[in-house]
Amino acid sequence: MGAIQKEVVCFRQVDKVYNTGTIALSQFDLSIREGEFISFLGPSGCGKSTALRMAAGLGNVTNGKVEVFGQDPKEVIRNTNDIAFVFQDANLLPWRSVLDNVLLPLELRGSDKKARKETAINALEMVGLKDYLKSYPRQLSGGMKMRVSIARALAAKPKMLLMDEPFAALDEMTRQTLQMDLLDIWKKENTSILFVTHNVYEAVYLSSRIAVMSARPGRLSKLIEVDLPYPRERTITRFNEYVEMASKSLEHSMGRRELV
Ligand SMILES: Nc1ncnc2c1ncn2[C@@H]1O[C@H](COP(=O)(O)OP(=O)(O)OP(=O)(O)O)[C@@H](O)[C@H]1O
Numbered sequence: 001m002g003a004i005q006k007e008v009v010c011f012r013q014v015d016k017v018y019n020t021g022t023i024a025l026s027q028f029d030l031s032i033r034e035g036e037f038i039s040f041l042g043p044s045g046c047g048k049s050t051a052l053r054m055a056a057g058l059g060n061v062t063n064g065k066v067e068v069f070g071q072d073p074k075e076v077i078r079n080t081n082d083i084a085f086v087f088q089d090a091n092l093l094p095w096r097s098v099l100d101n102v103l104l105p106l107e108l109r110g111s112d113k114k115a116r117k118e119t120a121i122n123a124l125e126m127v128g129l130k131d132y133l134k135s136y137p138r139q140l141s142g143g144m145k146m147r148v149s150i151a152r153a154l155a156a157k158p159k160m161l162l163m164d165e166p167f168a169a170l171d172e173m174t175r176q177t178l179q180m181d182l183l184d185i186w187k188k189e190n191t192s193i194l195f196v197t198h199n200v201y202e203a204v205y206l207s208s209r210i211a212v213m214s215a216r217p218g219r220l221s222k223l224i225e226v227d228l229p230y231p232r233e234r235t236i237t238r239f240n241e242y243v244e245m246a247s248k249s250l251e252h253s254m255g256r257r258e259l260v
């Protein structure tokens, strides 16, 4: 842990064995710094979602330890709004309006009604949906639903945002727009983001670091520090060098080739 940057998440030699006997994580070691945007990249089944779930205090580790802000993540979830989760599916309640969907987690925390509404509207404004407060999820496109889901996560002003393939179901244009918006929000809010993706370009575009994972058992196979300024230009040589580096690490993690 650096002297200047605080650590937000620490996976210390984590093993996760599900009750089916599947070893989802084995000796998984990773320390994530405050304000980082870190992507987990790896083949299907390598334990990316499991790692995120452990950071959210969902389920127990088999061996080792996960700490968030130096505490047990279950305690952080129980006592604060510091951790928020965005899933691949927007997971909106169809009978609630856009505004009411974003209000839901705030209602559960029981803050003042007027303040809650203001917070929810601000979050929706941040994702460009201020004109859709009264709409229902069925009236929105896939990208708009994902924006609502992101607004719902942001409304509680989390210190850490966990995102599990949030843009996987979206078309390329929508995905790229949301990627840009997410980076703007990340900068403005100074949140630490843990982001799962299968997409090498997405990982290089977004992340300050990429954790490449290998499957069976799920381990950290390489950490790539992406030393490119934001906003990133997808066409420059250095961007593509990082894409190639990440692709090679990914192939290596799948046992297809040796690292050069
Ligand atoms: N609740 C569960 N019970 C039993 N096994 C599970 C459970 N959840 C995940 N697994 C297994 O653990 C391994 C890791 O799963 P995980 O969902 O973390 O992978 P992933 O990297 O997120 O994959 P994907 O990219 O397909 O989403 C897989 O072999 C999976 O079958």
Ligand SMILES: [Mg+2]
Residues within 6 Å of the ligand: 048, 049, 050, 164
């Ligand atoms: Mg997954």
